[in-house]
Amino acid sequence: MSNAKVHPSSILSPEVELADDVEIGPYCLIQGKVKIGKGTFVEGHVTLGSRHGILEIGENCHFAPGAVIGGPPQDVSYKGEPTKLVIGNNNNFREFATVNIGTPKGGGVTKIGNNGLFMAYTHIGHDCQIADNVVIVNGVHLGGHCEIADNVTIGGVSALNQFTKVGRGAFIAGSSIVNKDILPFCRAQGNYATIRATNKIGLSRKGFPREEVANVHKAIRIIIMGSHTVEEGITRIKEECVMSPNIEYFIDFIRSSKRGIAVDRSPKGWQDDD
Template sequence: MDVHPTSIVAPGAEIADGVSIGPFCTIGPNVRLGERTRLVSHIVVDGHTELGADNVVWPFAMLGGPPQHTAYKGEATRLKIGDRNVIREHATMNIGTVNGGGETLVGSDGLYMIESHVGHDCKVGNHCILTKQATLGGHCDLGDYVIVGGLAAVHQFTRVGRHAMIGGLAAVVKDVIPYGSVWGNHAHLEGLNLVGLKRRGFSRETINTMRAAYRMLFADEGTFQERLDDTVETYAACPEVVEIIDFIRADGARPLCLPEREV
């Protein structure tokens, strides 16, 4: 453990082997820092907050601050961050609320750029990227490999499926299907996240199948329920299509981002 003499580590904090704490950091008494995690300088980690191994946190980030929620009364809720994340300058991540389950969860291998924000009770998957000033309201649920573009905002309680792309400046108030690409204010579905699918090694055959299923699902003919049933029957052998259908059916009370025009 390497702690700069200008930093304050409260009694009770658990600091693992290989941790580096640079100048002017403040570590609260209920914090756990995993192996080889590095705090560059001027960082506050407070609350019941746990960081896994090999994270790098840049200056002026605030991790484990109280939820920005009027119902919070100082309860000992938590923030848990996985491994190998890069958390850049001025990023903020809040602990949970009692009513929201008591825990904010952030996965591993993510990149959280300058001034990005993860609100209370969010659940963020692995390999996610929040670009400059991207904001997640409370209770958001992001799957793995989601990218949130610069200055985009995701409304509280919104679900974003795996491999989805949210364009810069988007205001996302409805759920985003897995593999979808949305943008605009308010955000609408622009198609599949084809660039992300290609970069992550999805085969041409799989992508073509997904595009055909997308066209069937969001066509003008019939009711949405009829198209949903037809799509799952036609493409039941494609796990990615089934994932989209399961995502839609999982929460019928939530509105869904839809295309603005005929697909």
């Protein structure tokens, strides 16, 4: 039997499952099929779940007041199907963050990995796929079907169009509007956002050796600089760079892009001076 602590002012549906050490603060509404892992803390005035959807929350997560997690997708085609939101462990959702469940046409599942920080007023739309160690700063809005890879940081008051992808280790500066895919290991900025530089500081902080940072930097410059086609750039990368797992991932990301890469090949577009 669970020894969860639930404030008497909160309302929970009969289907809700609470693991050990879960704490539910005052004036919360938890409705529908909701499962919450052990050690998770839900502060006051939080809404979890919906009448029709399914919400699964991992261990040691935190939900600040005003968060609305697992609500129905903001999509006119949604007709109350039992789609899902799956959240991993150690995630922190700050004040008034919103995350929607998936849609049948988008795979049926919105997914968030582990160790994420979603600051105040962030919105994650239906069918988004968020990986591990992601930081999304205040006021960022993600349209439906976005894909955010590991170790990405998105600066405040930015917005991502639906179906955009952000590669592993990328950094998007604040107040950016993203309508094309952001390459892995890059810094991007602008309206519309384009690749500005290699995220050298971020890569170093994640433990990349100096030689691998230089290797990744060379690959990024090959794609960004010059007038060659993407396939010609990939050929050059294979010839001039060490084919590490990071470079292989970089090439795979480019080839899988459907919206196109956010590139500005004008002299002002690239900020590195080496």
